[in-house]
Amino acid sequence: MRKQSHSCSGFLFFLTLVTSVNFMRRWLIGLFLLCQGGVHAQLQTVSFTSIDWKMRNTEAPTPDSLARFIASNYTTQLEKVRAAYSWITSHIGYNTGMYKPGKVSVKYPFDPMDTAAIWPSGDEMVARKVMLRKEAVCDGYSKLFKVICTYAGVEAVVVQGYGRTTGMGSQKFRTNHTWNAVRIDSAWYLLDVTWASGYINFRDEFVSSQNDEYFLTPPGQFIQEHYPEDLRWTLLSQPPTVSEFKKMPFRSKNFIKYDFMAFSPSGGVIEAAVGDTISFSLQVKSSERRKRISPDSFVDTASFSTWPLSAFIKPENEKGNDVYYSYIVQPGREWVNLIYNDDVVMRYRVNVVYKNAETLVGN
Numbered sequence: 001m002r003k004q005s006h007s008c009s010g011f012l013f014f015l016t017l018v019t020s021v022n023f024m025r026r027w028l029i030g031l032f033l034l035c036q037g038g039v040h041a042q043l044q045t046v047s048f049t050s051i052d053w054k055m056r057n058t059e060a061p062t063p064d065s066l067a068r069f070i071a072s073n074y075t076t077q078l079e080k081v082r083a084a085y086s087w088i089t090s091h092i093g094y095n096t097g098m099y100k101p102g103k104v105s106v107k108y109p110f111d112p113m114d115t116a117a118i119w120p121s122g123d124e125m126v127a128r129k130v131m132l133r134k135e136a137v138c139d140g141y142s143k144l145f146k147v148i149c150t151y152a153g154v155e156a157v158v159v160q161g162y163g164r165t166t167g168m169g170s171q172k173f174r175t176n177h178t179w180n181a182v183r184i185d186s187a188w189y190l191l192d193v194t195w196a197s198g199y200i201n202f203r204d205e206f207v208s209s210q211n212d213e214y215f216l217t218p219p220g221q222f223i224q225e226h227y228p229e230d231l232r233w234t235l236l237s238q239p240p241t242v243s244e245f246k247k248m249p250f251r252s253k254n255f256i257k258y259d260f261m262a263f264s265p266s267g268g269v270i271e272a273a274v275g276d277t278i279s280f281s282l283q284v285k286s287s288e289r290r291k292r293i294s295p296d297s298f299v300d301t302a303s304f305s306t307w308p309l310s311a312f313i314k315p316e317n318e319k320g321n322d323v324y325y326s327y328i329v330q331p332g333r334e335w336v337n338l339i340y341n342d343d344v345v346m347r348y349r350v351n352v353v354y355k356n357a358e359t360l361v362g363n
Helices: 022-033 038-043 049-056 063-073 077-091 121-134 138-151 242-246 253-257 287-292 301-306 356-362
Strands: 156-163 177-184 185-192 197-201 206-208 226-228 260-264 269-273 277-284 308-314 316-320 322-328 335-340 343-353
Touching: 049 077, 063 077, 063 121, 063 138, 077 138, 077 177, 121 138, 138 156, 138 177, 253 343, 277 335, 277 343, 308 322, 322 335
Parallel strands: 269 343, 308 335
Antiparallel strands: 156 177, 156 226, 177 185, 197 206, 260 277, 277 322, 316 322, 335 343
């Protein structure tokens, strides 16, 4: 599975960092760390089955009408947030053709005589367009979520930043994605309705598949793939630097699908010489669960050999819920991809060090 099309190429702003670290940290601690963990704890016990079912089977023409429906059926902020999230992930598809070469901009109908078209904000204009078209890219997803929440009486913001995708290191580190922060019972939480809505397969088709790993995700986990322009929205008292973020190993959506609990090495960039052996390990929550999960049917593992800069390795050994890999460093191979159940789940960068001039010339 890929999520590379989920990056929003229309955002070309370079990352800007907060200049006063001390002020930023005081802001973070005072604003965001209040009651952290309350909702995360609830998520372990609360069932959203009935909310999800109702929202999947609810139609609404506009953000305000949908918000009224939500407010009339649910009372807590957590329920309202889940309802908005569930409706969007089940009704809005990803616009895979938005940034294809030669794509003509979509023109939305506008009737100047329609008083309902006099919208109070640009965000609401985008939100209404998304509900009309039933498709969006990340900007539309995040603004629709914000507008619905606002109408339902829940505070939410759109966050811009860098979303780490499956691109093989070719992407510049700049703003390419948007997501949301939402305030529930006096504390802030993070979610990405775009990536939670599904994924892009190897035919460049959007596959609707709700992924709750991106719903109110703990900040320490969310930062693995999302780096905001404004570091307050990491919701971390000590956010990683850009350099630290870029050195984290890439975890694909398959990593989440199989519910891995831990991995080693923790750093995503490994320096090794040709002929060295690198050991990797993964810990899955339940090895039995793999038997009930099918690998991505659109990926032909035989095609992996055609990727010249990448090595794809399968488990060498499994003991209980622990999975072990080893890789002998080869010249010219810059990326090591770990395969589990015929799915690529993680990727590491290998900086190859040549021990002597003879090795360098020979390769």
